[in-house]
Amino acid sequence: MAFKIASSPHVGSTLQTAKVMQRVALCLLPGIATQLYFFGFGTLLQIAIAVITAYAAEAAILSLRNRPIKSTLADNSALVTALLLAIAIPPLAPWWVVVIGTLFSIIIVKHLYGGLGNNLFNPAMAGYVLLLISFPVQMTDWVSPMSAAQQSVDLTYALNAVFNSASDILVIGHNLAIDGSTMATPLDTLKTDLSMGMTTHESLAKPIFSGMAGLGWFEVxxxxxxxxxxMLKLKIIRWQISFGILSALFICSSFGFLLNPDTHVSPMMHLFSGGTMLAAFFIATDPVTAATSHRGRIIFGVMIGVLIYVIRTFGGYPDAVAFAVLLANMCAPFIDHYVRPRTYGHRSGS
Amino acid sequence: MLTLLEQLDKGSLWQSPGGIHPPELKQLSNQQAIGRLPLAKQFVVPIPQVGEQARLLVEVGQTVLKGQVLTEGTGFIYLPVHAPTSGTVTAIKAVASNHASGLPVLSCIIDADGYDNWCDLITSDPAALSNDDIITKIKQAGIAGMGGAAFPTHIKLNTASEIDLVIINGVECEPYITSDDRLMREYSNEILKGIEIIHRLLGPQRIIIAIEDNKPEAAQAMQQAIHLSKLPANSTRVTVIPTKYPSGGEKQLIQIITGKEVPSGCLPSQLGIVVQNVGTAFAIQDAIYSGKPLIERVVTFTGKNIHQPGNYWLPIGTPVAAALELVDFRPSTTQKLIIGGPMMGYAIHDPYVPVLKGTNCVLAPSNEEISPDSDEKACIRCGECAIACPALLLPQQLFWHAKAQEYDKAASFNLQDCIECGCCSYVCPSDIPLVEYYRIAKSALRVEAEEKVLAEQAKLRFEARLQRLEDEKLAREAKAKEAAEKRQANMKSSDKDAVAAAMARIAAKKAAQSNEANLQSIVKHDANDSTGVDKKSAVSAAIARAKAKKAAQSAEQFSIENNATQTPSNTHNPSDSVVEGGISQQNLIAAAVARAKAKKAAQNNQAITSDEAVNGLADSSTSDTDPSLNDKKAKVAAAIAKAKAKKLQQTEIASDSADTEPNEDNSITASANGAMAKKTIADDNTDPAEQDKKARIAAAVAKAKAKKLQQVETSNVESQLSSSSITLEQTPNLDSAVLDKKAKIAAAVAKAKAKKLAQQAEKKD
Structure with a gap:
């Protein structure tokens, strides 16, 4: 009889892309749960809308591109993108905000660049930046943490806020602000206060900063x-990027804090507020848009860490994770070109 | 800081980057001792080197004995091939090879007779042999590296480099394979004997037997064997290394044992290291002590679809299919049959391929054991491949460029350093067959390099051809020139005169043509044709010839001239060089004149003639070569000189009354030459003391006068001559400004005059 022919190796590990993505999604769960606890059901609604939109958009664009739909949808990459975007946007933002963001992420940022593996920018962050620039009001009205607002955002409230706001965006926004269920994030508040001449100390005395780095935010x-x-333990991600981001951010913020504690926030505040941890472990580690070599990844991470600090401290936006990641994405091919490991039997560089 | 030797003795290990830990599954086949399968009925012995560096020693129908050498050859990498059993050669043909390609290769088909009779074996004691003898014996035994690559062992053992360390590779890092494991457990003493021989040949300071920690029994057996061996104390040790694929790769093993990296593109021997497989050491021992060539090896038959897995001694050339029948192989519908391990082995399509020297394993896995066929998905640049790569490459970048067929870029990422271990493919979450891409890219680069070499060779060839053609052309020209010179040198003076005369005549004609307007009427009379320059010159040439003929005839009629008894053929003309360089008209003229002069001189020397007259002419002719003279005048003079020469010659020939000239044209021209010369001598005799110009003018005028005389149809030659003498005396009075034209006219007239003379001569007859 004739036997089957295949190229070596004939065995392989069982860890497939779909499984990797699935595990990433699972590892997001503790954060999502904490966010739900502190900021109410809004996030869950955002996640639902984002995931449905992402799968629908991916299926549509795959059929337009004549690519296999079922197997591609099964790789779970759209799921991760949708989750990251939904977590990042305010829980009570109107539904169309997340829909626009997801469509942009999946269709334009991911598939118009060639689909999974070929996109230059992190889809979730590009979608987030689009929303932040286009709808700054909706994107900066964050729900107050539960204990601060003294009232919970239950599912009905969240549904109401998310789906009934389409007709009158500004009114809803103001209403929400007035009834105290939404407020600026701690980093936003701090920035505003500093710009108004307050010291960090004075600003941090506000109730929103209760806890280590702002109520709820620290826990999230x-x-x-x-x-x-x-994920590190499961070897889904490697330590280089996360380490680069956190260490660079820590070093930069420590310098600033030691130089002038009145106008600079503590390293702890930087590390545990805003989207720092989400970025360090889930967003910047997206391998597609990061550098590939070990050293390159450290450089890539350090770059993001420094950019986060610089934009937070000197830039116009309260949080800087998305911008920092996108800027570093742009540099990734450049880093890959110049940072190559020394091959076995070669003296240096290439 | 410990020295390397101290660290080797301590058993220090270094880390090899990357690597993976696939399921080992060695227990499938390493549980029982190496068995022996019944002899196959037919053997296929590949003889790939036949036709290149070897020739076959057997023919179809011949009976061979076990161990009998089948080929004979020379060359560095030639290895003899031996009959694996006794039997008959039934065919010599190309059959499918045991190779990933399965391409047919020339093979010797031997039908076993079942007796398995050995040929005569020469056993020897290595102590009695010189190193060269041992190397020769190893080569004669056809020993090749048994780890898989099958590199001729005698080359590795005959290195020019100083070897400090020999590593005996018993790592066997591929999953499933246990042939080396069993061999070490059961034949450790024999392996050590082989190592002793290697030690003797290479003289290393240390020998390290490297074994992975998943083979403790083998390590123990080898350790015991070291104590029993005759190797120097503390020179050899077993170093157990951690199990990791691909630690058994030569470069990786060197790195683990010594911490050194083999520089890219170099051999380990350049680091003073040689790596030999344990199986090779066993084969060396067999070859030296028993004289047995390498005709059998241990092969692991394993995989869950082989129901009697284990290790078996198999003669080289046993068809895999024949062996599979004996180990209870039950193929599934989508069975893969792998030669080698699951990481680097290749799947074969046709099981009727022979076991080779490097075939360490036949793997028949069930479908659960191997990765299912899954479509390649998009690379997500996760970088797991880079983490797994033992060569520290960036496999995802290599893949990216290889897939885009940017092979040069792939090469810039050191594609050539890929050892194709398969770790990257193993870890890839997107099921990308990375190694396959690299193989394609590598072969494309190889083809490209070969094409480049061929193109370079073609270019060199083309340039060489152009150079050769150029050289040939130059050589031909030089030869032609030489021949021409030789011919010139050997040429009869009459021929030379003829050539010179012809050249001078052409020059004169040209001079005449340039004054066509003035000449026209005269030319009409002379040539009966005034329509064109070409015709005129042709006609004038014809006339000149006719004239010369007439002159010759008349000369024949006249009494024999006293100066014409010499045959001109013996006369060597001293003015050859003028012919060579004579392109300009002036040169031609000068040549003609010089020749005429020479002719005269020759005549002067060889015959007693009217010397003074000749000398006078020679003088005047010589001064004609003065470059200050104007062209036209010179040409005219040349024409005259030439005519004179012709006449002279004609006279000579006439007086000879024998035709010695090679062809008619020459004779005619020569005759004319002679006739003219003779006439001119007569002219010149009348006024030898005249100035150059005047002399020439006089000559011209004489001709003009002759023409006039002709017009009035004077019937007496003597009167003509006297008239010309008179005219010559008158010439000094002529205005120098009109000399040119007149001279030319005179030249034309002279010809006509000569014609008349000839006619008159005829009439005289």
């Missing part, structure tokens, strides 16, 4: 850190 970041450490 901690949960993402835990999820990230699980």
């Amino acid at each position: 970041n901690l949960a993402f850190l835990i999820g990230g450490l699980i």
